[in-house]
Amino acid sequence: MFKLDALSKMTTEEKYKYMLILVEGQCSSEKDALANLSNASAIIKSCMDKLNWAGFYFMRSGELVLGPFQGLPACNRIAVGKGVCGTAAAERKIQRIANVHDFPGHIACDSASNSEIVLPIVKDNVVYGVLDLDSPELNRFTELEEQYLAKFVDKLNKYINWDEL
Template sequence: MIKVDVMKKMSEEEKYKYMLILTEGQLSSEKDFIANLSNISAIINAAIDRCNWVGFYLYKEGELVLGPFQGLPACNRIAIGKGVCGTAIEENKVLRVGDVEKFPGHIACDSASRSEIVVPIVKNHSIIGVLDIDSPELNRFTELEEAYLIKVVEKIKKYI
């Protein structure tokens, strides 16, 4: 059983370090990719406050397709180069967007979302997908969170 309730008493960085420990534990104890992404989205959702959507889009047949997530129903498919997720994959870089309404071509899956961070998952030049997190707050995501989310993705890539 994954214990996330202990994070309530932790500092922000302690939560992110614990998030990495839980992610490693999940990945090392389970082989199924979808089961892992499902629990990792729940782990991230528990560790990072003030988010309204945490999940994955997976690369299939030339586009990003909705994968495991926590939050309201979302867009099923995103074209490469479209929205924050598709742009992050096209440019193969983390995108931390403080105001999604100012992002050209933003795709509004949840009208409450105001900021977003997307971390591409690419291994050996092969696109796997993206980790996508939304918040109803402007400028929600910090450099510290970005650094730890990159570490989460690195752990995922290690087990692919």
């Protein structure tokens, strides 16, 4: 059982530390990758404020395909190198975008999104997909989110067999 009522009394960084504890507990006690990633997106959405979307895209036949997420329906497929997600996958670099409307080629799945952070999921030098978070607020994501989300992806890489998906 997930205990989330304590979140309201936590600082932002305490919430992010708790988010890592929750994902570690989830993934260490369950072997099914899809179940873990579904809960991982819910953990992020529960622990991080001011999000309208949190989820995954997985690499399939050279393009990103929608995976588990929390939020409104999203784009089913994104070409590698296109939009923020495709750029993160192509460059294997975190993309932290203060204003998505200024990002050349931004793909708007939800018109309410104004900022975005995307982390490539790379394990053993293979890109398996991306973790994508959107916010209706401009400049929502800082180095703090980048730091904790990178740790979050590291936790997933510890437990997830990406070839299973």
